[in-house]
Amino acid sequence: MEAFTAHTGRAVPLRRSNVDTDQIIPAHWLKKVTRDGFEDGLFEAWRKDADFVLNRPERAGASVLVAGPDFGTGSSREHAVWALQNFGFKTVISSRFADIFRGNSLKNGLLTVVLDQRVVDTLWELTEADPTAEITVDLAKRQVLAEGITADFELDENARWRLMNGLDDISLTLQNEADIATYEAARPSHKPRTIQV
């Protein structure tokens, strides 16, 4: 996973709540067996509308998505995170994320930042009025900065450490392999098994 320390970029203000992962990447894209090539599927249905914010020429190259509440609800598809990253987004800001989406994003180095809806409103107003306005997400300081805005955000220390160092979860877990083996040895024998080994 690519390490995340800080990122500065222009924004896409997405004034919609309850953006489910079916909207982020429709199901027919899920047939792919790779982690890349999902950029054209991102918000596919909405992008058919020329006025959709992602289609506006002034938003080209933007890398910070500022979304409404309950972003990433629904299906667990990690393809939603890959699609956002393949398109060029480095971070998503919202007042509330769905749990599974949030977990998936942090595992892939897409930083999801929770801010109060009033701050999100201010970021929308700023970046709608001035598409060149930049937003900085500083993970070291756990702060979002933009013109006239300094907002702290929370992220637990462990998740922050993993992100800032781009650490692989599986390698970290396998450092505790002995604990897993100990647990396995003590499991009750009535627990189900799919095959006899």
Next chain:
Amino acid sequence: MGRTLAEKVWDDHVVRRAEGEPDLLFIDLHLLHEVTSPQAFDGLRQAGRPVRRLDLTIATEDHNTPTLDIDKPIADPVSRVQLETLRKNCADFGVRLHPLGDVEQGVVHVVGPQLGLTQPGTTVVCGDSHTSTHGAFGALAFGIGTSQVEHVLATQTLPLARPKTMAITVEGELPATVTAKDLILAIIARIGTGGGQGYILEYRGPAIEKLSMEARMTICNMSIEAGARAGMIAPDRTTFDYLQGRDHAPVGEEWDAAVAYWKTLRTDDDAVFDAEVVIDATELAPFVTWGTNPGQGAPLSADVPDPASYEDASERHAAEKALEYMGLTAGQRLRDIRVDTVFVGSCTNGRIEDLRNAASILDGRKVADGVRMLVVPGSVRVALQAVEEGLDKVFTAAGAEWRHAGCSMCLGMNPDQLAPGERSASTSNRNFEGRQGKGGRTHLVSPQVAAATAVLGHLASPADLSDALTSAGVR
């Protein structure tokens, strides 16, 4: 202080707990399907890692599989590649697989319970958000992303922060006309699509205790639609009776030991939930959705709501967008909404009891002219049981299409899709824009409402049928 059901199951699976770290949780059962696993197996290959516990892992094919002509090669080349990838991955790594054509194939969340693999007090994960279904057995079950699928394959554990707990207490008794689907839709409308975010839900109370296992699975299945990764119901005699004798249920002394443990899996009287919601079952009625998220629902007897009636600006905006997408007008009667397609199936309502319920309404009646009805059993076993009971004949005699098992039109990854602008009454779980096909419009309903809707051609409950019969002289 006492502990909740969720806390008990959680505590029993902690492999490692350390200050400042998420708990490392052991996973008892890992279910795989073709859509969210290929990149995870690739990751294992790149790192040269094996699957740690093949005996706790099982795969089936469901999302992509066709429900017609299953004996022929899969027409869509991209779907075919994905299914072939799963078959190769399972063969290479030694994972038990039930592919299309196998008698144990079906929707992953129907297969686990019917094999008896889903048991009380287990942790169950799958790269699918509807893994919450298995919570009906008092299992802690939740959907995970592909990175986590790889993590479980490699380590049989997951590092997880412990969620809060929420009690959803359903007091009283459900009226005879009200189903588990109506109840869960009403719960989601009440707490909202984000209401359960960060919580494990526990459904409890007299109305829940009376429910069958199938109905409990319908309830837990849609926990994710309220934002909760997991929903649970304490195991009881109903649970034990369902499990006893199934392929992977313990036997003999093991059964006794298991039941003794399972009986401890109840929230202690002095346990405290972080949040509690109380629902009065006696006030409920058949429930349908009118919008584009599962929280946008109302009793069937209501009208399409006026977005202006929402105080919250974001909800108002969402309702406006939803009505526009759904082609509905505020104030229109929900019962006047005409549908083109009726879908009975999915991990929400594709089990034998659901098919019996739909068939009991359709028996001796006809699907309305111009309406297409698809009945897709949740698994091959469900299909075989339905055939044994003659339900397939009831469906086909009514003019419905009896299909092979799979996810089908719930998410339209296979050819079973709505055309743009088409409207469905669907027993599935999500009414998102385009969920059942680009431009398709979905109303979530129970199997009974689906069947009555198929007969009348507009959203309806079985109670509407008797009136229609008298006035139109049908039958």
